[in-house]
Amino acid sequence: MSRRVLPVGDDALLVEVTSGAEAEALHAELLRRRAAGLLGVREIVPAARTVLLDGLADPARWTSELTGAEIPPASAQAGEVIELPVRYDGPDLADVAAHWGVPEQEVARIHAATEFRVAFCGFAPGFGYLTGLPARYDVPRRATPRTSVPAGSVALAGPYTGVYPRASPGGWQLIGTTDAVLWNHARVPAALLSPGTRVRFVPVAGPSTAVPPATRGPGGTG
Amino acid sequence: MSDRALAVVRAGALTTVQDRGRPGHAHLGVPRSGALDAPAAALVNRLVGNPPDAAVLETTVTGCALRPRCDVTVAVGGAPCPVSVDGRPAPWGAPVRVPAGRVLDIGSALSGLRTYVAVGGGIAVEPVLGSRSTDLLSGLGPVPLAHGAVLPLGPAPALHTRVDVAPQPAPPAELVLRVTLGPRDDWFTAAAVHAFTARAYRVSPASNRIGLRTEGPALERALTGELASEGMVLGAVQVPPDGRPVVFLADHPTTGGYPVIGIVRPADLAAAAQAVPGTPVRFVAVRRRRPPHTGRTDGTWRERT
Numbered sequence: 001m002s003r004r005v006l007p008v009g010d011d012a013l014l015v016e017v018t019s020g021a022e023a024e025a026l027h028a029e030l031l032r033r034r035a036a037g038l039l040g041v042r043e044i045v046p047a048a049r050t051v052l053l054d055g056l057a058d059p060a061r062w063t064s065e066l067t068g069a070e071i072p073p074a075s076a077q078a079g080e081v082i083e084l085p086v087r088y089d090g091p092d093l094a095d096v097a098a099h100w101g102v103p104e105q106e107v108a109r110i111h112a113a114t115e116f117r118v119a120f121c122g123f124a125p126g127f128g129y130l131t132g133l134p135a136r137y138d139v140p141r142r143a144t145p146r147t148s149v150p151a152g153s154v155a156l157a158g159p160y161t162g163v164y165p166r167a168s169p170g171g172w173q174l175i176g177t178t179d180a181v182l183w184n185h186a187r188v189p190a191a192l193l194s195p196g197t198r199v200r201f202v203p204v205a206g207p208s209t210a211v212p213p214a215t216r217g218p219g220g221t222g
Numbered sequence: 223m224s225d226r227a228l229a230v231v232r233a234g235a236l237t238t239v240q241d242r243g244r245p246g247h248a249h250l251g252v253p254r255s256g257a258l259d260a261p262a263a264a265l266v267n268r269l270v271g272n273p274p275d276a277a278v279l280e281t282t283v284t285g286c287a288l289r290p291r292c293d294v295t296v297a298v299g300g301a302p303c304p305v306s307v308d309g310r311p312a313p314w315g316a317p318v319r320v321p322a323g324r325v326l327d328i329g330s331a332l333s334g335l336r337t338y339v340a341v342g343g344g345i346a347v348e349p350v351l352g353s354r355s356t357d358l359l360s361g362l363g364p365v366p367l368a369h370g371a372v373l374p375l376g377p378a379p380a381l382h383t384r385v386d387v388a389p390q391p392a393p394p395a396e397l398v399l400r401v402t403l404g405p406r407d408d409w410f411t412a413a414a415v416h417a418f419t420a421r422a423y424r425v426s427p428a429s430n431r432i433g434l435r436t437e438g439p440a441l442e443r444a445l446t447g448e449l450a451s452e453g454m455v456l457g458a459v460q461v462p463p464d465g466r467p468v469v470f471l472a473d474h475p476t477t478g479g480y481p482v483i484g485i486v487r488p489a490d491l492a493a494a495a496q497a498v499p500g501t502p503v504r505f506v507a508v509r510r511r512r513p514p515h516t517g518r519t520d521g522t523w524r525e526r527t
Contacts, residue, residue, distance in 0.1 A: 052453025191250045
C-alpha cells in the first residue's frame, strides 16, 4: 500500500491511493477527523483512486500528516442501507449477460444479491458510483453513447453500478429501471445516495406506475 | 407600490441569476457555480447597499432589459456597456434610481463579456442548497432569464451607499493566468509542459461558464493510459485528448478523468470571465504560495485545532 499526496494549487491536496477500498477508507477517516474538529476543509471529494481536499487552511501540514497516517480499513457495516426497487428490464441486459457469460435472468439475480456501497459521486448531482460486484463482472461502456438515457435507469460501466438521477446522455449499459428519486433539492438531504451509503437493489415485477421525476431544462452543458 | 419584483423585457443571449454559489456539495456531484466575475458582482452589490453575497444578474455579451414594478436602485458593472432608463442614458458603474414601470436597458458589452446588474434587495428567487445561482452544467437553480419572466426582489436595504462611481478593471487585452503546475503535469512530456507556459494561446469561442477553452499548441502526453476520475478544483487546467487546455470556471464538473496540468490562481479567474474569444492567453508558472501559519482570516473556514 502506498499513498501519494499531490499539491493542487495553493490550498488543495489530492491524496492518491492504490485501490478503491483504500480511497473509501481514507474518505471515512477524513470525515471522522472533520467531524471531530481536527480538519478544517471546504470540500472532501472521494473518487476512484483519490480523495481531494479543497479549501485547506494548512496544506503543508496535511501533506506530511496524510503521507504517514495509519488509516483503518473502512467498516463494511458502517452506514445505512438504502433499498432501491428495480425492474430488470434494461435494453442492454442481453449484452451484459453475454459479457458475464450467464443467462439473461442471472444478471438480475446476481445484481440483486449484491450489497453495494457508494464509492463516490459525480457526473451529475446525486449520481453515485456504486461498487460491490466482483471484478469478473466488469463491463465496458457502450461503443456509442446514447444521446438520452431516461431518469431512473440502472446501469453498469467498468466496476460500477449507477442510477441516472435525471435524463441525460450516457454510455453505460442499461439493465433496469427504478422509481426511486435519486435527487430532489426540496428534500433534506437532496441526494438519496452519498459516499459511503450502502445500497441494495430489490427486484419488483410489472411496469412502472410512478410518474417519472420532473426534469428541468435546459441543463445540458452550456 | 409594494410589488417588489422585476419583469424581464429583453432576456439577452444568456442572463442568469448568480450569487457566490453553492460550495460544500462537490462530494454529491454539485458544482459550486456562482458569478464568474466575483469581484464585479460584489462591487455592484456594494453600490446599491446589498451584502456582497446578494444575488445579481449576469448577462452575456448582449445585456438585457428589465422593468421594475417598484422604485429600485440598481448598479451595473463588470463588462462596460451603455445603460439607459426609458431611453435616457444612465451611468455605468454607479448607483442608478429606476422608478417603477420604467425600462432599464443594459446594452451590449463594449468590451469584455459579462455585465453584472445588482438591484437593491437582491434577486430573491428560491435558493437551492443555499444558493440562488443558475448552474448550467447540472441545471440547479433558476432557469436563465426568459422574456416575460418576473423576478422577485428582497426587501430594500436600509443603508445607502455614498459611493458615486467605482473604478473597475478593464477587460483584459491579454489574459495572463498565473498557474501552479500539477497535480498531473507528469502526464505530459517535458516539451509540452514547457510549451504550456511559454507558447501563446487564444480564448476559444467554445468557452462558457463551465470552462475557458483555448486554441493553441496541443500538449503532448507522456502517459497514454486512462486516468481514473478524480476531484476537480476551480481553476484546474484540464487537458482533453485534443491537447488544448481548458480552464475550469464556476460551473465545472466536480470530478473528471482528463489530466490536470496546473491550477490557475482563483484571483485571475475574474479576468478570464471577461476575456472575449480571440484574446491572447499566457499561462505563467508561479511557485506555490506558502500559507501563513495563522491560517486564513476570510472567515469562510478555518482550522479548529
